[in-house]
Amino acid sequence: MQSKARAAGGLPVRAPKLTGFDWRGYIVYLFFTAVLIFFAATIGDKGFLSVPNLFNIARNTAMIAVIAVAMTFVISAGELDLSVGSTAALSALVAALVMQAGFGMVAGVAAALGAGLLVGLVNGLFVTGLAIPSFLVTLGMMQFVRGLDMRLTYTNPVPVADNTFNGIFGKGYLFGVPSLLIWSVVAVALGHVVLRYTPFGRQVLATGGNRVAAAYSGIRVNRTKLYCFLLSGAAAALAGLLFTGMMSTARYNYGTGIELAAIAAVILGGTSLFGGRGTIIGTFVGALLIGTINNGLIIMGLDVSEQNMVAGAIIILAVAFGKRPAR
Numbered sequence: 001m002q003s004k005a006r007a008a009g010g011l012p013v014r015a016p017k018l019t020g021f022d023w024r025g026y027i028v029y030l031f032f033t034a035v036l037i038f039f040a041a042t043i044g045d046k047g048f049l050s051v052p053n054l055f056n057i058a059r060n061t062a063m064i065a066v067i068a069v070a071m072t073f074v075i076s077a078g079e080l081d082l083s084v085g086s087t088a089a090l091s092a093l094v095a096a097l098v099m100q101a102g103f104g105m106v107a108g109v110a111a112a113l114g115a116g117l118l119v120g121l122v123n124g125l126f127v128t129g130l131a132i133p134s135f136l137v138t139l140g141m142m143q144f145v146r147g148l149d150m151r152l153t154y155t156n157p158v159p160v161a162d163n164t165f166n167g168i169f170g171k172g173y174l175f176g177v178p179s180l181l182i183w184s185v186v187a188v189a190l191g192h193v194v195l196r197y198t199p200f201g202r203q204v205l206a207t208g209g210n211r212v213a214a215a216y217s218g219i220r221v222n223r224t225k226l227y228c229f230l231l232s233g234a235a236a237a238l239a240g241l242l243f244t245g246m247m248s249t250a251r252y253n254y255g256t257g258i259e260l261a262a263i264a265a266v267i268l269g270g271t272s273l274f275g276g277r278g279t280i281i282g283t284f285v286g287a288l289l290i291g292t293i294n295n296g297l298i299i300m301g302l303d304v305s306e307q308n309m310v311a312g313a314i315i316i317l318a319v320a321f322g323k324r325p326a327r
Contacts, residue, residue: 028268028282031318032289039296046299053295055178059246061291062180063088063239063255065284068262068269069191070235072283073228075266076195078208078275079127079134081229084236084262085255086145087119091240093149096158096250105165113237119145120233124226142259149252158250170245180242184284187235192280204228208275261290268318290315 039048047053067084074081095112099105119141126137160166172179195201206214207221215221236255243254267273268289269282293314297307 027318027321028270028285028289031268031314031321032285032292035289035292035296035314039292039299043296043299048296048299053299055181057288057291057295058181058184059178060295061287062184063242064258064261064265064290065184065287066187066239066242067232067235067258068265068283068287069187069280070228070232071259071262071266072191072269072271072278072280073195073204074134074232075263075271075273076208076275076278077204077225077228078211079225079228080138080263081123081134081232082138082259083119083123083141083145084232084239085258086142086149087116087233087236088240088243088255088258089149089250089252090119090145090152091115091237092244092250092254093152093158093240093252095241096160096244097152099160099162099165100158105162108162108165109241112241113234116233116235116237116240117230118233119236120230121226123233124229127229128222128226146252153252155252160244160248160250166245166248168245169241170243170247172245180246183238183242184287187238188280188284191283195278195280200224200227205276205278208272208278210276262287264315265290268315289318 067088071081071084091112094115095108098111099108123134123138123141126132127134166172168179169183170180174182195204203214203219203224206217206219207224211221239258240250240254244250265286266278266283268286269279269284271278271283290311293311294307297310302310
């Protein structure tokens with residue numbers, strides 16, 4: 001006869017359940033593997049798994065990955081930044097115009113980063129200082145900066161003839177590896193270390209998890225959020241430089257829609273849209289998943305409308321399968 005353990009007062013005590021493997025936390029890796037296998041089986045003979053095509057995926061994903069790393073910090077802190085796409089275009093144009101004026105590559109890069117940081121600072125001050133929801137602030141900033149992008153050159157492209165700049169930020173290789181892939185890997189590595197192993201990373205997660213509790217524990221939540229927006233602006237500026245280096249030209253429409261792709265990569269990777277939980281490695285795999293889907297559908301010969309429908313359906317399924325049940 002099986003005996004039941006009883007606590008003081010004669011009430012039965014349940015033995016703790018052993019938690020099993022939570023596959024939902026790895027859904028982005030499972031979907032990424034499944035997508036790779038599917039495309040390898042269907043279009044492998046068309047060069048999908050060739051080294052040049054894999055490098056092509058990495059190059060086209062680099063800008064999304066860089067922005068998504070910073071977006072992970074913003075979302076983990078419980079906020080959102082919709083202005084990153086237009087900020088990337090602004091930084092690209094500023095860098096190109098400065099270099100075209102003869103001030104050189106260093107000045108162009110510094111000016112681009114300054115433009116990105118300025119947008120991030122304004123976003124952060126409005127969100128933390130005036131307590132305006134970040135969705136509204138950055139939505140308005142997205143429209144304002146995109147209009148500024150168009151006004152700067154009246155929608156005319158600005159060519160960049162500096163081969164050193166184009167090599168470092170776009171078309172170059174280091175030991176056979178594209179520079180764009182190197183930039184994205186460096187961004188992911190730095191973001192992972194900062195978010196997981198530094199006090200700032202813990203403050204970001206605590207701020208997004210419970211702002212009141214974080215404040216009572218001594219964390220300056222407004223300053224933490226401001227730093228996240230600054231980081232987002234700087235990452236958008238870097239993405240603008242990568243766009244410019246890859247195309248050897250700056251255009252006002254760079255980054256259109258990239259904010260949504262970055263947010264999708266972050267959520268696919270396992271970061272909570274409500275803050276408090278974030279993973280940089282998952283974000284990177286989410287960005288690669290989006291880039292791989294787009295590349296594979298293009299090779300399959302689908303038109304743009306079909307690509308959008310299939311890619312959107314896959315992303316919805318991945319998010320749905322990865323959703324954790326409410327506790």
